[in-house]
Amino acid sequence: MVGKTVKTKGVVTAIRKVRADTFFFVQDAAGDNDPTTSDAVVVVSKSRDIKVGDSVSVEGQVTETTEAPNHLSVTTISPAIIIKTGTAGLPSPVVIGQGGRSPVTEAIAGRDPERSGIPFFETLEGMLVTVEDAGVVGPTNKFGEMWVVGDHGAHATGMNSYGGITSTPGDSNPERIQVQFDKTLVDPTNYQLKVGDRLASVTGVLNYSFGNYEIIATTAGSVTSATLPSSPPLESGPQFVTVGSYNVENLDPKNEDLAKVYDKDEIDDDVGKGRFAKIAEHIVNSLGSPDVMALQEIQDNDGAEVSDVIAADETLKTLTAAIKAAGGRDYKWIDMPPVDDEEGGQPGGNIRCAILYDDAKAKPDLSSVGRITDPSFEATRLPLVARFAVGDKHLTVIDVHLSSKGGSDPLFGKVQPPKDGTLSKRTEQARAIKTFVRTLPDQNDPVIIVGDFNTLWFEEPLQVLTGGTPAFENLTLRDAPLERFSYVFEGNSQALDHALISAGASTSADFRTFHVNSVYPEEQQMSDHDPKVVRLRLSN
Structure with missing residues (x-):
């Protein structure tokens, strides 16, 4: 499909501007009922006056974009023309966690989305997703990124006493999910969170960037702050x-x-x-x-x-x-x-x-x-x-x-x-x-x-x-x-x-x-x- 001109349609679930490019996340509201394939695509276009909730038709060239030779690629339609055809309600987000799609907890590479992290997230690429009771396992950094696990880590492997998730031999914790706060969508200033804190929920579109799958947050729930353990110093003495x-x-x-x-x-x-x-x-x-x-x-x-x-x-x-x-x-x-x-x-x-x-x-x-x-x-x-x-x-x-x-x-x-x-x-x-x-x-x-x-x-x-x-x-x-x-x-x-x-x-x-x-x-x-x-x- 790469290089071919295609036509598709759907509803715009999110819009993100990065430098000179505008990324439109377009999802088939009905879907194909196949959990092994994504119902969405990322469209790069200079089309104007398109808003979240617009029904659109898209025509453009299929590309596989990558930021570095050792990174995965993202399927996009770019360049593309987007035309508004109406308005529609947003599709219900796919729950990653209890009551929805259970994330893989140990293997990252493989072909089976039920057993390996990369194909699991690839089946959701571009789609609207949500994580309930998101436990913070990686604190907010200067780029507005943090990492979470769903259901406060109830189904995760490797949770430590601080509420983080620890890397161990053979388990690099593919269930942790990067959340990207963009001030044009959700201001990261309000979400400077530490390990162990909890978000009632975080909803957004699933993307891949700089070597990680991420949720570009469009809404986020209330925060519950954690009280972390502390240790006294080791006492010294003449002996x-x-x-x-x-x-x-x-x-x-x-x-x-x-x-x-x-x-x-x-x-x-x-x-x-x-x-x-x-x-x-x-x-x-x-x-x-x-x-x-x-x-x-x-x-x-x-x-x-x-x-x-x-x-x-x-x-x-x-x-x-x-x-x-x-x-x-x-x-x-x-x-x-x-x-x-x-x-x-x-x-x-x-x-x-x-x-x-x-x-x-x-x-x-x-x-x-x-x-x-x-x-x-x-x-x-x-x-x-x-x-x-x-x-x-x-x-x-x-x-x-x-x-x-x-x-x-x-x-x-x-x-x-x-x-x-x-x-x-x-x-x-x-x-x-x-x-x-x-x-x-x-x-x-x-x-x-x-x-x-x-x-x-x-x-x-x-x-x-x-x-x-x-x-x-x-x-x-x-x-x-x-x-x-x-x-x-x-x-x-x-x-x-x-x-x-x-x-x-x-x-x-x-x-x-x-x-x-x-x-x-x-x-x-x-x-x-x-x-x-x-x-x-x-x-x-």
Whole structure:
């Protein structure tokens, strides 16, 4: 059918303008009573004076449009002529959930719409649908998107105690549905929702965009706000050492100059927005001011400005001052600046790992401070290493930020199973870290590897790090499988941040993740990652 001129008719259920294009969702009000085929089509036209509820005739060319080579295509009639022939009531929306079409809960790829997510949603493409008692599993982001499951997750697999849905081996949760709020249809300002919140209902047309099926909302019901669980900090004391980890997401003290950045979207004012103060509150009040604090994504002093600046002393000075002002420790820091523009991240930002420490409790052996180098870390942050004396005991901390998963295939895409774009690279990075650990002079000292691994708990890089000699325990695995998360990506709760401890010391360790960011709307987040703390009773 692609390239052929066709004629059809139906009722306009929604109209959406995106840049220069106007998209009309046209549905056969009667339908064909075949649940394996859609009763609607997306029409791209410059026709004017067409409104929702108009009966129309359509003539135009069939196309399959796609936004990227690894994305699915959407059948459209484009270009097209639309002519109004009358008015009609809108067809009843198809219920996705109880009392309607039950979404698939485990497999994404396949041919059977009763067993696989992609063909299930394809049968509803362009149609008017509704989700009742929509539980928010992915908070509202800056694009006005959120992710929900129907019936408050009653029939979903993988629901966690926060009301989110957790990615586990073999289950990427195809039942979660992206909802797109467009201010011309439903203003997202009124729907800045967190994980666990509930919408009485959301109705709209089913579309596919940027690697996800989505409901473009035309109406949304009332909101019930959730009360989320919280955890107290792990108490410290003379018999313990506590080590925290926090990806602070491109933190810098500079409100960038437009003339010195590649794009205006790179400009941010972390001081003016209160990010330093709020992150400091997290470290003090939620994490309990750990003795040692491993940080990731510390930027240089002028942030995203393109310059020769690589020092981050002003960034770290601003953060440590904010921590002290919040009632926390008087931290000192360890920082080894990267070579300019060679370790990835936001252009100009020179992100790196840095370590804060309270030298009244943990004294670094400065001769031990260094970074792990290996060809696998090309365009990636090098791990930062420091050995600390705590009384007459010793502890080595390795602060990591492995390669991003950026560039991977979308879950709802052409490539099945989706390819993780940097899995092999992160696996080699894990091997390099493990090789380095074998060179440490005292193999009896406990070692903690913490940070942003950009790796799910069941993926190969973490198997490399925890297996073999010396053995490590991933403390993430002490949480129940559905509670293992530090990040929410497209509605999937997942663990990217971990704490690994050498096996000989693991029996003396406690561990806790603090969900202060990932479950909240993006406008309320101080970072897209949640911090963690390990408490260790040292014994050599």
